[in-house]
Amino acid sequence: MVSDAPRSPSRRSLLKRGLFGGALLVVGGTGFLALRGGRRASLPFDGLHVFSEEEYAVLEALAPRLVGNRPGWPSVQQVGVAQAVDRIVERTEPSVQAELKQLLGLFDNALAGFLFGGRTVPFTALDAAAQDRVLEDWRDSRLAIRRTGYNALRTLVLAGYYQSPLTWGPLGYPGPESSFYQPGAKAWTGGPMPRPDGNGVFHPVARP
């Protein structure tokens, strides 16, 4: 499973043309393996903004593998990682959203899995150890496009987890020093509003 299966030059060059180009849509397109369904996930209460149910299921399967599940740390479900990623991606350009959706589809897709690594079971249907091996295959791939895919998914999922203050305790991160922050301190907009001391010469209460 560690090798990149496609050895024939023509197929490799097809895959190399671009992770997000048309070539992989061909790979991910049709046929028995491509349509072989993975595991479904339970959806967030207020629905999905970007991803389909299938794509969301891939994210839910990826999250615990990428984050880890050390005792005493919040679970990916407690943090709501997959939903956080859906909301993060919602703010990206439509073309970026489309590429990420393709990537998640490709990650689960059994036909792509077969071509890349001889796997015929969707990612979401694999056990944890096998899922980790798939991630390692993408991470260590000779194909730059698969490493790009690994890095993109890793970054998104880890950002979705560590954006949560629930992680601060186990990290030993004390969080911001709240005494220095004045929520709602009025923004100076110019016009008739007198410029407050705050702009450039604000004196904090005291040095810690």
Add this chain to the structure above:
Amino acid sequence: MSGYIFTGKDVPRDTEVGADVCIVGSGAGGAVLAEQLVSRGLRVVVLEEGGYHTRGEFNMREDWAYPALYQEMANRSTDDQSVLMLQGRSVGGGTTVNWCTSFRTPKPVLERWAQDFGVEGLSEAALSPHFDAIEERLHIKEWPLEAMNRNNRVLWDGCGKLGFGRGLVRRNVNNCADLGKCGLGCPIDAKQSMAVTLIPDAVERGLNVYANASVRRILVDGRKVRGVEAAILDATRDVPTGATLTVRAKAVAVCGGAINSPALLLRSGLTGQGNVGQRLFLHPVAIMAAHLEEPVEAWSGAPQSAYSRHFIDRGPERMGYFLEAAPLYPMLAATVLPGFGAAHQTTMEKLPHTQVCIGLAVDGFLPGDVGGTVRLANPKERRVHIDYPLRPWLWEALRDASEKMARIQFAGGASEVLSLHATPVRLRPKDDVERLLRAAPWEAGRVRVATAHQMGGCCMGRDPKTSVVDSSLRYHGLDNLFVVDGSVLPTSLGVNPQETIFGIARLRSAAVAASVA
């Protein structure tokens, strides 16, 4: 007569305004230029694509700051994700979120620009009075050694023990409380960003700023530009509201930084004979994470207070680099530190004891080093395509920098040092650091490379065949279009760029003013 800082909410319908000079972007270049132009009595409008955010919102949380204050939510990168790019996006631009490090432009860099690109009038002597004025206004002073945090102290001590040259960083702060959250917006306005200094100074003298105004096109008419057209963005959702803002102006200055300025020119059909978007330089960064027995708490205290430029000149064949420290906050650490699953969590668990050194490669000086490119695949969408080929000489510099950083970190007290390879190289004090790092894969996507310094893309120079703007920062072939930001730098700098951009903008404001006289 005071001007005003408007946001998207203030422009509910299509609006047209007039000005002497329209400035696109409110960062280190645009803000300084605006302040200088209003001081000359000109009517100036600044359009900023990002929002207007102030200390009442600066809660020092990453989940708020990255979407609000950074390009692409701090997830901007080259198309192949091989280089992660931190770049500011709000009123004040990069100065709202940078780590306050202030250096004057090194003299040898100015000399190279004169020699290799025919840049005229950008001498140390010409820039000095402008650096003096900026340093006074922004309270730029050396950060005292006794206030240095543990994170920087490792770099400082390590360099000292190994005999590597080192220095104390000068910072643009006033009454700094050492909170260490500079990258997330300063909640006490101690950071002397453009948003709390020169922008309000200029607004008091009549400058109008429009935040949430995303300029989509420069209006070009023969040899002249007539103004710009902007889409107004919803201040909370950051999507177009449908309203447009048109600014009619006697001159336009593009100040969007090294990615967005070339993108705007290209979107406006201005290719600069193929030079727009070329020569993008990034100070590509290698990162080494050290583990210390005692707490480091790299999230606290001035993020950068020590540096080493000992390896800036490594001979004519090799790329130089400089060394600094970098702060760690949970999201930044999680996405940058290597591995996944249990291994990643083990690394994260050591966050309070983790120290980070960064090695910044000085790109653009070796023969044939043309850096990266910015281009538009589809002019209709805002997405910018960024390509930065990681060439052999760069890998050599990043590998050498990583080796030196590990040695510095061990000398500074580290018990273990990790490279940021996808599978990290784990080093112990007695290891053969050079051999182990040589054996690691230095290849795109296999090791984390980052940049917080974006330069070039609208190269300044004498020859229109090889540059975009002339030495006065005027676009070759147009009478009244200027580019005034980090994108005009013909090479990288070998120091953090903000003060260079301040200085050049202040010096060249006279040329922009003269064009509308």
